[in-house]
Amino acid sequence: MLPNRRNFIITGQPGGRGASFNIDPALPWQGTRPRQGDHHKGTTPQVTGSELFLLKTWHGEAVLLLMSNSQNPAQSTRRSFLGTTTAAAAALGSAELVYGDHHKGKPLRFAQIGCGGKGSSDLNNTVSSGGKLIAMCDVDAGRASGHFNKYKDVPRYSDYREMLAKHKDEIDAVVVSTPDHVHAVAALAAMKLGKHVYVQKPLARTYGECMALLEATKKYKVVTQMGNQGHAGSGLKLWKKMMDDGAFGEVLELHSWSNRPIWPQGMTKYPAEAPVPKGLDWDSWVGPMEKRPFGKGFLPFAWRGWWDFGAGAMGDMACHNMDPAFWTCGLTLPTSIKAEASAPAGVAYPKWSVITFEFPATKACPKGVRMTWHDGGKRPKPPAGADPRLNMGGNGCLIVGSKMSAMGGSHAGTPRPIAVGSEFNKDAIAKESARWQDEHRKLRGTDHHREWVDAAKKGDINAPGSNFMYAAPMSAALALGAVALRFPGEELKWDDDDGKFINHDEANKWVTIDPRKGYDLKV
Template sequence: MDHSITRRAFLACATTTAVVTAFRVNAAEVVPRKLSPNEKLRVAGIGAGGKGLDDIMSCARDRKRVEVVALADPDWKRCEEAFYRLKNAKQYKDYRKMLEEMGDQIDACTVSTPDHSHAPAAYMAMKMGKHVYVQKPLTHTIAEARLLRQVAAETGVITMMGNQGHCGDGVRDLCEMIWAGKIGKVTEAHIWTNRPVWPQGIADPLPEEPVPETMDWDLWIGPAPFRPYNKKYAPFNWRGWWDFGCGAIGDMACHIMDPANWALGLSRAESFTVELVTQEGMTAQTYPLKSIIKFTFPARQTDGGPMDPVTVYWYDGGLQPKRPEGIPDDEKLGDGDNGSLFIGSDGIATAGEYGGDARLLPAVRMKDYTAPPQQLERIPRGNPYL
C-alpha cells in the first residue's frame, strides 16, 4: 500500500488514466470498467463521523471530478454533519448492504472506522474492485495488512493509507539532512508521544449501558467479540481497548515514526527484532498506560544510500528519552510532548510530532547550517488534501 501520494494524486490515478481499474466482481473474474475522462469518480464513505467526515469531505471538495454517492456508519448521531453537507449521498448503517446494493454505482471508498473494522471493510471493497483510501493504522493486525496487500495485488485497485504528516516539508528536510551525512552514521533513534490521551490500564469490561437510539451497536462491534455497549468505548476511547484499537503506538507511530522509517529505510530491512523494555498497566482488556519498546534493525539500503545497523526506541504514556549530553536544558527535543531524536556519529537531529521543524542540536549548529540539495518533491503547503 502506497501512502507516499496525496489524496489528489489518489483521485487523479483513479480518474484520469485512459482505462481506470474500477472493477466489478463476478463469479469467474474481475472485469475492468472503463471511465471516460469526463466521468466523475463515485466515492462512498465507510465511516462518516469524526475523521471519516474529514476524509469524505476532502473528496467531496473536488466537485469537478468526484461525486460522493453513499455514506455508511452505524452511529448516525456522529454522522449528522456529513448527512447535512452531503444531502445527495444515500445513507446506510451497514457498509456491507451499501456495497451490495450500490456496488455498480461506486468506484472508490474511504474507510475511516475504528481500527478493528478497517480490514473487513477495505477487503470487501477491494474484492469488489473499489479503490480504497484507508485511515491509519491500516489494519488491526499484521496478518490483516498482509492480506490487504495481497488483495491489492490481485485486483489492481489503487490504494492509499491516511498519513497526513507524510506530506509535510519537515519530514523531507529531515531525510535529506540525514542522507547528506549532516549527523554522520545514525546509530540510534528515539521516538516518543504523550499518548494515550484516552483510558488504558483498565482490567475489566465496562458495565452495560443503554445503546443510543441512533446507533447499531452490533454493527459497530463488527468482527470483535461481542460485549455490551458503554459510552466509554465509543466514540474515540476505543483506541485503548485490545478488541477495537491499537493503543498509542498504533495511533501515533505512523506519524511520529514516519521520519525514522523514511530517513533510515527501516521498512527496507529484511528482518528486525522487537523487545519490550518496560511497560506499566497492561491488562487483558487494554493496552498499557506507558511503555518503551526497542527495535533493532540490521544494515539495509535506503533512498539515501546504504545504512548501518540502528536501534530504534519507542516511548509512550509520557515517557521520553534521556536528554543527550551537550544539549542545553532550555532546548526542546522534538516539540516537547512528541517527537523524534536521531543520534549520529557526528551529531544529533530532532523533529516534531509530524516530522516538522527538523533541526540539528544543539541549536548553535543551525547558525551555519546549509540545507543539502532537495532530493524529494515537496507538496504545496504540505497539504494532504490537495
C-alpha cells in the same frame, strides 16, 4: 509586496463552527510559507476574524489568500465568511469560488465508511480534492448527522457490506475512516471489488490484517493510501534529503514519542453493560470482533484504549511521528521487540509504554538500527551534543547520527538540527540550522488526499507516498510492538520469513485475528 502579516493560502470548504480549510503547501508564496505542521499540522486551520486580500486562480482552482493581524483570531461565522469571499470573487471577476467539485475532468466517485469524527474531515477533503460522494455509511447516526443532513440525497447505511453490495457498480473508490478494528475487513471488501481505497491510520490492528492488505494491494492493483497526512508534507522531504545527503553520518539510534493517550487506558475490566443509544447499530460497530455487550466506556473516541477495538497510543500516533525515521531509513519489520509498560496487559492498553525495536540492516543503516517508542509522558533524553536543557516537546521524531542529530514535531514535522558531533556547539548547530532552513525553502509538499484522488483517477498505484506497499509493513511493525506490550520485560524475536515469533508461542496468538462470522480476511 504583501503586507507583513500572518499569511495563509487556503482551499476547501466552510462548515461547522466557522470555516475550516486546508493549507496547500504546493502553491507559490511570497514571504513566510505556511508548512505542514502549522495550525493543527497543516489541516483545517480556522479561518476566523481575518481580512481577505486576494482571491486568485491556480491551475483552475479558487485560492484565497487570508491575512490576519492576530495569532489566534476570534471565530467568524459561516455567513460572514461567505459574504466576504463572495464579494471578493465578484470584485475580481476573473476567479470563480467553487466548493468541492472544482477539479476539471471526471470526478472520483467514492463511498465513505465512517462519517463522524475523523471521517468527517476525510469526507470533506476527498470531496474538495475532486471526489464525488455516491454513498455513505456510519453505524452511529447521531455522530454522522452532520453529513447525513448535508447530503440528504446521498444513500446512507449502517452496514458497509450492504452499501458496497448495492453501489459497487457506481463507485470507483472507498474511504475507510472507522475505528481501527474495522479498517482491514472494510478495506479488503472494497479492494476485492477492484475499488481504490484510502484508509485511516494505523492500517490495521494486527500483523495478519496488515499482510492481508499488502497481499490484496499486489493482487488487485488498486490505488491505496494510508491517512498519515504528514507523509505528503515538505517536512518529510527535508528529512529524506538530510539522510540522502549523508548529513547524519552513521545513524546511531532512532526515537519517536507522543503525548498520547489522551483517552482512558490501563483499565482492568470492561465497562458495565448499558442500553444501546438510539441511532447506534452496535452489532455493526463491533464488526469482526467477538460480540460483547455495549458499555459507555467504549465510544466515542475511547475505543482507542481497548485491545479489542483500538491500537493504543502507539497505533494512534506512531504512523505520524515514526514516519520520518521509518521512511528515511528504509525500515520494514523488526527482528526483535521488547516493551516496558505501566502494568501487565489487561483488557486495555497500559497508561504508558516504552517499546524498543531492533531493525535489520538497510542501505541507510548498514549495521541495523534501534528504534524506541515512548508514550504516556515518557520522552527520550536529548542526545549527546544537544543542549541538555532542550525541551523534547509532546510529540516528535529524533534521528541520532555520528555527524548530526535532528528532531522534528508531530506528523513528520520539519526537522531541525539539535546536535553537531558529540559535544554541544551552539554555533555549529546554528550554522547547520540555517543551511537546512535554506534547503527547506526549496521543497514543496502536496495535499495527502489530493495525491490519492489524482492517482486513483489515473490508476497510478505507485503515486501515493503512503501506499500500502509502504504503510502495511510500517503498521505491521507497530502491531508487533503492541503484542510485546502484552509481555512487558520479555524480548520477542520475530522471524519475517515464517511470520511468527520464534521464541514465544503465547505471543503468536495475538499476531492476527479470526474474524467472527460474516467478516473475513481472505484475499
